[in-house]
Amino acid sequence: MTITDIPERYRVSSTRRETEDTWTLELEPVATREVGFAPGQFTMLYAFGAGEVPISVSGDPGRHGTLVHTVRAVGATTRAVCAAAEGQELGVRGPFGRGWPVADAEGQDLVVVAGGVGLAPLRSVLYTALADRERYGRLVLLYGGRTPDQLLFRDELVEWSGRDDIEVSLIVDAADEDWHGRVGVVPALVERAGLAGGAVAMVCGPEVMMRYAVEALLDAGLAPDRVHLSMERNMKCAVGHCGHCQWGPSFVCRDGPVYSWSEAERWFGIREL
Amino acid sequence: MKTLAELLSEVPAFVGLTEGHRELIGGCGRNVILPRGDYVFREGDPANAFYAIRRGDVALELGAPATLVIETLHAGDVLGWSWLFPPYRVRYDARVTDDVHAIAFDGACLREKCDADHDLGYELMRRFAQIITARLQSTRLRLLDVYGPPAAVR
Numbered sequence: 054m055t056i057t058d059i060p061e062r063y064r065v066s067s068t069r070r071e072t073e074d075t076w077t078l079e080l081e082p083v084a085t086r087e088v089g090f091a092p093g094q095f096t097m098l099y100a101f102g103a104g105e106v107p108i109s110v111s112g113d114p115g116r117h118g119t120l121v122h123t124v125r126a127v128g129a130t131t132r133a134v135c136a137a138a139e140g141q142e143l144g145v146r147g148p149f150g151r152g153w154p155v156a157d158a159e160g161q162d163l164v165v166v167a168g169g170v171g172l173a174p175l176r177s178v179l180y181t182a183l184a185d186r187e188r189y190g191r192l193v194l195l196y197g198g199r200t201p202d203q204l205l206f207r208d209e210l211v212e213w214s215g216r217d218d219i220e221v222s223l224i225v226d227a228a229d230e231d232w233h234g235r236v237g238v239v240p241a242l243v244e245r246a247g248l249a250g251g252a253v254a255m256v257c258g259p260e261v262m263m264r265y266a267v268e269a270l271l272d273a274g275l276a277p278d279r280v281h282l283s284m285e286r287n288m289k290c291a292v293g294h295c296g297h298c299q300w301g302p303s304f305v306c307r308d309g310p311v312y313s314w315s316e317a318e319r320w321f322g323i324r325e326l
Numbered sequence: 327m328k329t330l331a332e333l334l335s336e337v338p339a340f341v342g343l344t345e346g347h348r349e350l351i352g353g354c355g356r357n358v359i360l361p362r363g364d365y366v367f368r369e370g371d372p373a374n375a376f377y378a379i380r381r382g383d384v385a386l387e388l389g390a391p392a393t394l395v396i397e398t399l400h401a402g403d404v405l406g407w408s409w410l411f412p413p414y415r416v417r418y419d420a421r422v423t424d425d426v427h428a429i430a431f432d433g434a435c436l437r438e439k440c441d442a443d444h445d446l447g448y449e450l451m452r453r454f455a456q457i458i459t460a461r462l463q464s465t466r467l468r469l470l471d472v473y474g475p476p477a478a479v480r
Binding site for chain 2: 228258
């Protein structure tokens with residue numbers, strides 16, 4: 054066995070309920086081990102007795118010593134992870150995978166396009182860009198969700214919206230009259246963002262949303278190799294051995310989860326089994 | 327000061343119209359300012375007009391019975407297409423959520439011009455069909471409820 058086969062013990066140091074079914078957990082290693090990750094990477098979270106799931110890291114790469122994950126409770130394992138209380142232990146393998154090409158975006162406008170819980174793996178990108186703000190041109194966040202209550206990280210969205218070094222546009226599928234923001238779909242935000250062709254875009258959300266968001270980004274003049282998206286396809290082993298997440302010629306866990314559109318376009322229409 | 331025909335050329339839906347057609351359409355338009363909280367129109371009203379929003383925001387709403395926002399429209403958007411199709415009745419409420427500056431077009435005036443000039447009628451029909459198609463696509467995407475619980479769960 055290799056080190057990547059063996060879960061490390063982590064202790065839940067804090068939990069925060071983001072929405073009705075989504076929690077953010079901060080984890081600290083029980084044993085002394087260097088904790089580091091690149092934006093866009095994921096770990097395998099193991100709820101003992103329930104199972105293991107791939108979850109993107111949603112924390113600040115500049116903050117060492119903890120791993121932060123934002124998890125939506127949609128099945129037995131993710132429900133067990135979300136139910137973990139402070140002090141409880143979880144197993145962690147990883148981090149794994151190829152993350153967002155944040156360094157490639159330096160000197161360019163950086164556009165983050167997220168839908169639903171897809172903001173979680175992109176929050177690390179925003180932290181990174183905001184920490185070195187002068188390295189980038191425009192920093193644009195376009196984020197959509199089902200309803201206002203189901204937008205993640207609402208405190209940070211409010212904070213970022215008040216800053217003048219990041220442009221934040223929010224949109225929801227449905228709302229009541231108390232919502233003063235936009236109602237519609239994420240691609241409409243892309244069309245209105247006034248993006249320059251040299252911008253670099255990072256996209257994460259449901260595949261249907263990504264399909265139309267990428268189309269809008271390409272229509273705005275971005276080159277296919279400057280549009281990146283994070284795929285989520287049935288990852289099990291996380292090291293490219295089991296084959297469950299094979300996608301065209303690649304394994305999403307090992308070669309992704311982040312792909313450029315020029316890499317992903319040919320395989321994007323392949324349906325998950 | 328710009329004429330209505332010149333302002334029309336800045337509305338995305340009407341980019342590329344001939345000067346003659348812009349003049350014809352502009353002849354049925356007038357500038358309006360609508361304060362926040364006003365209703366541009368209410369469900370069931372006769373559909374006598376459409377609006378090219380130059381500034382501000384509008385929410386399309388339906389009482390069912392609580393008020394639901396169906397879609398929001400913003401600068402550059404066109405509000406209203408019921409003026410073009412029988413029975414010329416408005417389907418939703420349109421509430422101003424941020425002060426609106428718009429060009430309001432008289433639907434009956436434009437329908438008469440379209441009947442008299444079929445080239446103009448074709449151009450307008452083609453452009454409104456694109457607007458309707460885009461809104462239909464947006465509605466379909468939201469009907470998919472892509473942010474809802476995934477079909478395959480862990």
